[in-house]
Amino acid sequence: MSVSRSEIRAHKRKIYISVLKFLLILRRVNKYAKRGKSDKVRELAEKNVKLFYKLGPTFIKLGQILSSRGDMFPQEYIDKMSELQDIVPPAPFEEIKREIEEEYGRPLNDVFEYFEERPIFSASLGQVHMAKLGGKTIVVKVLRPGIRKRVELDLGALKSMRIMLKTMMGEDFYFMAQRVLSAFEKSIYDEMDYRKEANNLLEISENLYSREKDLRIPGIYMELVREKVLPMEYIPGIKITDVEKLKEKGFDLKSLASRVVEVFTTMVIKDNVFHADPHPGNIYVDENGHLILYDFGMVGRLDKKTRRNLFMLYNALISRDADRIIDAMIRLDALDPYADRYVIKKGIVLALRSLEGEKVSEYEVRELVNFANKIFYEFPFRLPDNLALFIRMYVLMEGVALTLDPEFNMLNSIGKILDSPGMRRELVVSTLSTELETIMTNYRTLMRLIPKMNDYLDMQSNYTKYEKEKGYEYIIPGSIFVGSAVLAINHPFISLIGFALSIALFIYFYLK
Incomplete structure (x- = not known):
C-alpha cells in the first residue's frame, strides 16, 4: 500500500502537534506532582493516554514502555498510562x-x-x-501490512524533535528519554521479526x-x-482474567495467581532471558488448570550479576530490611550511592509499613515528602535500561494476580517462592558471592591507596628520621581510616568501628 508524500507530511505534522501537546501536559504533570495534587495528575495523564491512542500503533507500544518508568514520571501518571491496551482494528x-x-x-x-x-x-x-x-x-x-514503514516514519519524526524535547523538559529528562527511545527502537524492531x-x-x-x-x-x-x-x-484455553469462566470450571483463583507469580519470578532469578509481556492476553489456562504462555516477541535479558542482585533485593524486601534494600538498589545501579540515606530509608520504611497494611499517618508522609523533595531531585532514583522490561513484567504480573485474587500480597507470595529448598541454596550462594565481591573490591581499593600514601611520605625530603618514623606509623591508622570510608556505604556499622579505631591509633602514635 503506497503512501503519497502529502500524506507523509500530514502524518508528521500530526505527530509534531501531538508530541508538543504531550510535552506541555507533562510539564503541568510535574508541577502538580510536586504540589501533591494527585487528581490533577491523573486527569492530565488521561489526556495523554487519548493522545497515544490517536497517534496509533508505535505510540501505543511506546506508551506501554513509558508506563514502567517510575524514574521519569509520578506514580499517578504511570498508573493511568498502564491502562493503554494494545488492541486495534484488524487490517x-x-x-x-x-x-x-x-x-x-x-x-x-x-x-x-x-x-x-x-x-x-x-x-x-x-x-x-x-x-x-x-x-x-x-x-x-x-x-x-505496512507497519514497519509506519514505525520508521514515527520514530524518524520523534528523533527530529530532540531539540524541542531538550528545551522544554531540561537536560536530565532529555537524556533519560534518549535512552528510553533507543531501547524502544531496538525492542520494536525485534518484535517485528x-x-x-x-x-x-x-x-x-x-x-x-x-x-x-x-x-x-x-x-x-x-x-x-x-x-x-x-x-x-x-492450545485452547481460558483467558487468565476471565474470572467467571475460570470459576465455572472450578479452578482455584488464588492458586492460579500464585502460580503466575511463581513462573515469572523464577524465570527472572534463574534464567538469562524472561518473558517481558505477561498481560492478560498472553496468559491462558487449559482444561487441566495448567498455564499457557503466548507471545514471546518482547523478552528481557539479565546477566548473572544483575539476577543475583535482584534476588538479594527480593530477599531484603521480604525481610523488611530497609538498609539491605538500599544496598541492593545501589548494587543494581537503581539508586545513587551518594543519595541521602536517611531520607531514602525513611521512605522505604513507610512504604513497607503501608504494604503490611499498617496505617501511615498523613503527617508522617507529608513530613517525609517536604524533606525529601529537594533530595530526590538532586539524587533521584533511576531505572537502568536493563531493568526497564523487568519492571514492566513485574507490574503486569502483579495486575494479573490482583485480578484473580484482590487480596493477593506480592511480597508474601515471593517470600514463599524464595523459601523453597532450591531457592534457599541460591540465596546462600548469592549472599556469599555479593559479600566476597564487596570485600575484594574494597581490598583492591585499599591496596592501591597504601603505596600512594607511602610514596607521598617518601617525597617529604625535609623530614627528620624521627619524623619519618612517626610518619610511617601513621600509615596504619590512615589505611584503616580510608578503608572505613570505602566501607561506609555498604557496611556502616563496620566502618564506624574502623573510624573509631583509626582515631584512637592516631592519638596513640601522636602522644607516643
Missing part, C-alpha cells in the same frame, strides 16, 4: 493474504489447507488467525520445561517461520 484480509503470499512466494491455499479470514486477535504490530495444517488446527501470527520471536520461544520453553511440569508453551512450525509470518500450535 483488511486481502492485505494480510498478500503479505503471507509474498513471504512464501506461493498462493495462500498452497501453504495452509484452510485460513480463517477473521482474526481471533488484533494488536498494533500484528494479528492472529486460525488455520489448518496437516489436518491440525493451528494459529498463524501475521505482521500488520517473527524469526526472532520463534527463537525466543524455543529458548524460554527449553528453560521452563527443564523444571516446570504443569506449564504449556505452543510448539512452532519452524520450517514455515518467516520474518512476517509465525505458524504455531493451537
Whole structure:
C-alpha cells in the first residue's frame, strides 16, 4: 500500500502537534506532582493516554514502555498510562493474504489447507488467525501490512524533535528519554521479526520445561517461520482474567495467581532471558488448570550479576530490611550511592509499613515528602535500561494476580517462592558471592591507596628520621581510616568501628 508524500507530511505534522501537546501536559504533570495534587495528575495523564491512542500503533507500544518508568514520571501518571491496551482494528484480509503470499512466494491455499479470514486477535504490530495444517488446527501470527514503514516514519519524526524535547523538559529528562527511545527502537524492531520471536520461544520453553511440569508453551512450525509470518500450535484455553469462566470450571483463583507469580519470578532469578509481556492476553489456562504462555516477541535479558542482585533485593524486601534494600538498589545501579540515606530509608520504611497494611499517618508522609523533595531531585532514583522490561513484567504480573485474587500480597507470595529448598541454596550462594565481591573490591581499593600514601611520605625530603618514623606509623591508622570510608556505604556499622579505631591509633602514635 503506497503512501503519497502529502500524506507523509500530514502524518508528521500530526505527530509534531501531538508530541508538543504531550510535552506541555507533562510539564503541568510535574508541577502538580510536586504540589501533591494527585487528581490533577491523573486527569492530565488521561489526556495523554487519548493522545497515544490517536497517534496509533508505535505510540501505543511506546506508551506501554513509558508506563514502567517510575524514574521519569509520578506514580499517578504511570498508573493511568498502564491502562493503554494494545488492541486495534484488524487490517483488511486481502492485505494480510498478500503479505503471507509474498513471504512464501506461493498462493495462500498452497501453504495452509484452510485460513480463517477473521482474526481471533488484533494488536498494533500484528494479528492472529486460525488455520489448518496437516489436518491440525493451528494459529498463524501475521505482521500488520505496512507497519514497519509506519514505525520508521514515527520514530524518524520523534528523533527530529530532540531539540524541542531538550528545551522544554531540561537536560536530565532529555537524556533519560534518549535512552528510553533507543531501547524502544531496538525492542520494536525485534518484535517485528517473527524469526526472532520463534527463537525466543524455543529458548524460554527449553528453560521452563527443564523444571516446570504443569506449564504449556505452543510448539512452532519452524520450517514455515518467516520474518512476517509465525505458524504455531493451537492450545485452547481460558483467558487468565476471565474470572467467571475460570470459576465455572472450578479452578482455584488464588492458586492460579500464585502460580503466575511463581513462573515469572523464577524465570527472572534463574534464567538469562524472561518473558517481558505477561498481560492478560498472553496468559491462558487449559482444561487441566495448567498455564499457557503466548507471545514471546518482547523478552528481557539479565546477566548473572544483575539476577543475583535482584534476588538479594527480593530477599531484603521480604525481610523488611530497609538498609539491605538500599544496598541492593545501589548494587543494581537503581539508586545513587551518594543519595541521602536517611531520607531514602525513611521512605522505604513507610512504604513497607503501608504494604503490611499498617496505617501511615498523613503527617508522617507529608513530613517525609517536604524533606525529601529537594533530595530526590538532586539524587533521584533511576531505572537502568536493563531493568526497564523487568519492571514492566513485574507490574503486569502483579495486575494479573490482583485480578484473580484482590487480596493477593506480592511480597508474601515471593517470600514463599524464595523459601523453597532450591531457592534457599541460591540465596546462600548469592549472599556469599555479593559479600566476597564487596570485600575484594574494597581490598583492591585499599591496596592501591597504601603505596600512594607511602610514596607521598617518601617525597617529604625535609623530614627528620624521627619524623619519618612517626610518619610511617601513621600509615596504619590512615589505611584503616580510608578503608572505613570505602566501607561506609555498604557496611556502616563496620566502618564506624574502623573510624573509631583509626582515631584512637592516631592519638596513640601522636602522644607516643
